[in-house]
Amino acid sequence: MHEVDMTKCLLISLNEWRDRREDTSAMVETVHLDVGRFTCVEPDQLVTTYNAAVQGTWLDGSRLTITEIPFVGRCLICNGTYDPVPENAYRSPCCDNPLEEIVSGRELRIRSIDYRSDAAAALESAPIQRQR
Numbered sequence: 001m002h003e004v005d006m007t008k009c010l011l012i013s014l015n016e017w018r019d020r021r022e023d024t025s026a027m028v029e030t031v032h033l034d035v036g037r038f039t040c041v042e043p044d045q046l047v048t049t050y051n052a053a054v055q056g057t058w059l060d061g062s063r064l065t066i067t068e069i070p071f072v073g074r075c076l077i078c079n080g081t082y083d084p085v086p087e088n089a090y091r092s093p094c095c096d097n098p099l100e101e102i103v104s105g106r107e108l109r110i111r112s113i114d115y116r117s118d119a120a121a122a123l124e125s126a127p128i129q130r131q132r
C-alpha cells in the first residue's frame with residue numbers, strides 16, 4: 001500500500017527532525033504536508049494511515065494536514081502550461097505534444113511543523129545557583 005510507505009518515510013523525517021533539535025520535549029501539534037496530485041497519494045487515506053501509525057509513539061495526538069498541489073505540465077512546443085489528463089495520455093491540448101516537463105504535482109514534502117516545547121520553560125524554572 002502506497003500510503004503505508006509514505007507514512008513510514010514521514011515518520012522517519014519527523015524522528016530526524018526531533019533528533020536534530022536535541023529537544024526531546026518537543027510536542028508536535030500539526031504537521032503540514034504538501035502532496036502533489038501526481039504522486040497517487042490519497043490525502044484522506046494518508047491521514048488515516050498516519051493517525052494509526054503514531055498511536056503510542058511520541059507523535060501520538062499530532063495532526064496531519066495536507067495541502068494538495070495541482071498537477072501542471074509544460075508544453076515544450078509553445079511553452080504554455082496545462083492540466084495533463086490520462087484520457088489523452090497527458091499530452092498537451094494546445095500542440096498535442098507528449099508530457100515532457102512537469103511543473104508541479106510530484107511534491108511530497110513537509111511544509112512546516114507546529115509544535116510546543118518545554119525547553120524554554122525548563123530553563124526558566126531551573127534552580128539558580130546562589131552566590132556566596
Ligand SMILES: [Zn+2]
Nearest residue numbers: 075078094095
Ligand atoms: Zn503547446
